Amino acid sequence: MSNMNPYASHATYDVAQASEAERTTFIHKTYMHLGGAIGLFVGLEFLLFNLVPAATMESLVTRMLSGYMWLLVLGAFMVVSWLARSWAEGGASRGAQYAGLSLYVVAEAIIFLPILYIAMRISPDIPAMAGVLTLVTFGGLTVMVFVTRVDLHWMGKYLFMAGLLAMGLILCAVLFGFNLGVLFSGVMVALAAGYILYDTSNVMHHYRTDQYVAASLALFASVALLFWYVLRLVMAFSSND
Template structure:
């Protein structure tokens, strides 16, 4: 990849809201291109991890009780660090390293859920296509929500505080469920799909209104994060249905 084709932080760059349509379209193309690459990399890494039976069994062993809280804590730390690298580093290589770290962290945290979905498919027989169905629904929702913002140019920055409160409540419910041993159920998954939809609107709004023309890696990471959150709970709903 020729680095000369990409802008660097040590040169002035304009806010995306102030540039012409051609420059804005190029930024969108780069951002969603990186989202697609991150998604493809996630699929590759996840496929490789699923071939390592000791790792799959280990993640399954951690998927219950307090041990899963430790996994979630490590995941939140890793993804927070990755986001910082992608958004604040002046080094383009550091930005890509942050995106890579984020993708790998997502692949690891998804490992027990994907393995369980594959087991569901195997038990259901050849007619079952659980993962593909969940992926199609997720991508359709992601595309539709993104299109709403890109077409209308509406500013959804007001969702920031609402989403923050929503995530705090969700984390509290997850912790309570692990402590007291109750299943959060389908209603919780549905609420989390709505929360994920809100993050997609918020992240896409940032893409339109907040970023500068050199920040497409960070923008892609934010969108990819929202996409993965949506996929987790759409897949959870499909598994509950089956």
């Protein structure tokens, strides 16, 4: 399970009051950093799957998913996520902000190992298919917000509550050993889409113009969440063929 996007900004900043040039520069930097984060994620996964021997990878994935180990992995991921957020969004140096973004990308790369390994066992084409679907969906949602220029800051509290409910269901599924199924994955895709709309709106209206690292981290968290559940859906449909 990817995280419930704890990086979304909930405060009001001054992007909307900035000059057109400052706003354009901020948005450009945000999406450049998002592209860099996605590139780093893909590169890390490529290295892990091509440099780690297959037997070692299988053993690692098996250990991550065995018993309550997955709960420990999720717990460690949440701690790392909080640390990365504090570095990226705090008033720390630019280097610390980049360290937060990098740390989060590395954490996502690790937590994605089991699902990508299983997906590739079903078909090597599944990750690429899910990636394309994710990017197309993200692009469409982004264009919609930029064209309408709508302020969706009000969605934050509802997305937060939905994320808590989803986390509770995931925890119960791990503890009691039941499968949440395709319907849950579909609902989570919708939730991830909501986060993307919300984060994109915040990029346009509610960040300071010097917070492009934090903004890119928020967007990357939402894209990773979307990719996780699109991947689950593609795996489910591929397994039924």
